[in-house]
Amino acid sequence: MDQKVYPVCVIGGGSAGTMAVLRTILNNDECLFFPGSPKDKKRSRDLWVRKIENIPGHFQYKRGIQEPNLETMKWILQSDFKDNLHTQKNTGVVSVEKQGDIFKIIDSNNQTHFAEYIVLCTGVMDVQPEIKGTIETVFDYANAQTIDYCLICDGHHVLNKKASVIGHGNGAAWSAIMLHERYHPKDFHILTNGKKADFSPDTQKLINLYGIKVNEALIIDIFGQDKGRILEGFILEDGTTIETDICFVSMGMLIYNDIARELGAELDERGFVKGDEAGLTSVPGLYVAGDLKANTKKQIYTAWDTAVNSANAINLKIRSKKRQQLLK
Numbered sequence: 436m437d438q439k440v441y442p443v444c445v446i447g448g449g450s451a452g453t454m455a456v457l458r459t460i461l462n463n464d465e466c467l468f469f470p471g472s473p474k475d476k477k478r479s480r481d482l483w484v485r486k487i488e489n490i491p492g493h494f495q496y497k498r499g500i501q502e503p504n505l506e507t508m509k510w511i512l513q514s515d516f517k518d519n520l521h522t523q524k525n526t527g528v529v530s531v532e533k534q535g536d537i538f539k540i541i542d543s544n545n546q547t548h549f550a551e552y553i554v555l556c557t558g559v560m561d562v563q564p565e566i567k568g569t570i571e572t573v574f575d576y577a578n579a580q581t582i583d584y585c586l587i588c589d590g591h592h593v594l595n596k597k598a599s600v601i602g603h604g605n606g607a608a609w610s611a612i613m614l615h616e617r618y619h620p621k622d623f624h625i626l627t628n629g630k631k632a633d634f635s636p637d638t639q640k641l642i643n644l645y646g647i648k649v650n651e652a653l654i655i656d657i658f659g660q661d662k663g664r665i666l667e668g669f670i671l672e673d674g675t676t677i678e679t680d681i682c683f684v685s686m687g688m689l690i691y692n693d694i695a696r697e698l699g700a701e702l703d704e705r706g707f708v709k710g711d712e713a714g715l716t717s718v719p720g721l722y723v724a725g726d727l728k729a730n731t732k733k734q735i736y737t738a739w740d741t742a743v744n745s746a747n748a749i750n751l752k753i754r755s756k757k758r759q760q761l762l763k
């Protein structure tokens with residue numbers, strides 16, 4: 436093969452991808468890095484994350500994933516390890532094929548690359564509610580974090596507030612139950628936005644016990660002030676006005692598993708990619724880290740941890756192979 440075969444390729448430039456790159460280059464392995472095309476970046480969770488309050492030392496960032504990630508890339512490029520990093524700027528991966536022990540990678544500029552190991556970190560995205568026929572009605576509020584998505588990250592926002600959850604499945608009901616049990620928000624609604632509530636009998640019992648009100652009418656408008664910094668409530672098709680200060684969306688996730696599926700990696704029933712402790716999937720050489728990995732907390736520190744596990748497991752394989760060759 437004429438073209439260079441990189442030992443490691445990291446696909447995705449969010450929390451997991453950035454940590455996978457950092458650990459790989461610090462392990463002194465060369466790393467081909469695809470942070471994603473503008474289209475990939477737009478649909479990633481790292482773009483949506485603003486202030487982070489559940490990780491020590493992150494309070495000062497206005498964009499809690501993007502700013503520290505940029506600082507990290509800057510540091511790498513000034514460090515003694517800079518030659519290990521081969522970033523394909525503003526570029527994503529559209530297709531990967533396994534050729535023997537090597538991955539053939541086609542990027543969004545139609546260029547071909549080769550790598551021995553891949554750490555796949557393409558993440559997931561939260562499903563957004565449609566209000567007035569579009570998901571864009573919620574964007575200002577999501578940016579101001581008066582509409583939230585992640586209970587572990589932002590659940591505490593409902594303390595002493597009027598709160599609501601948008602969603603119609605058991606997941607939405609359990610989000611409301613957890614928020615009630617932890618923070619006792621003042622006035623609490625589940626809005627199914629025109630769908631039939633689909634809660635199990637046990638869940639429904641708790642919803643009733645906690646006095647959480649469920650309304651199945653379509654949401655026809657959202658209102659607030661100061662470009663979403665203040666959320667005031669929703670207007671429903673049945674004429675009801677729901678006053679709310681903080682709303683959680685719990686409608687499931689879009690899982691960016693296309694590359695894993697193309698390679699035939701095993702997925703769980705929801706579409707997350709299965710990996711062992713090191714993130715090794717059912718495809719030899721393919722590792723998964725971050726939100727995309729099955730059975731992980733969808734959190735930044737989990738993304739970091741899974742990425743470190745993958746980079747270190749790959750480094751072990753690279754060192755073992757070199758050692759075996761020396762011992763021959």
Ligand SMILES: Cc1cc2nc3c(=O)[nH]c(=O)nc-3n(C[C@H](O)[C@H](O)[C@H](O)COP(=O)(O)OP(=O)(O)OC[C@H]3O[C@@H](n4cnc5c(N)ncnc54)[C@H](O)[C@@H]3O)c2cc1C
Nearest residue numbers: 447448449450451471480527528558588725726733734735
């Ligand atoms: C609104 C919100 C607030 C949150 N707040 C917190 C918080 O306070 N604390 C916390 O711990 N967690 C928080 N989270 C969760 C956190 O964002 C995720 O756990 C974390 O971003 C996961 O990292 P990841 O790298 O797996 O995915 P992402 O950060 O989503 O990154 C995925 C990356 O893959 C890239 N990509 C996608 N497809 C391709 C492709 N084909 N080729 C190349 N690149 C591709 C994207 O461009 C992106 O860079 C929050 C999530 C949301 C939605």
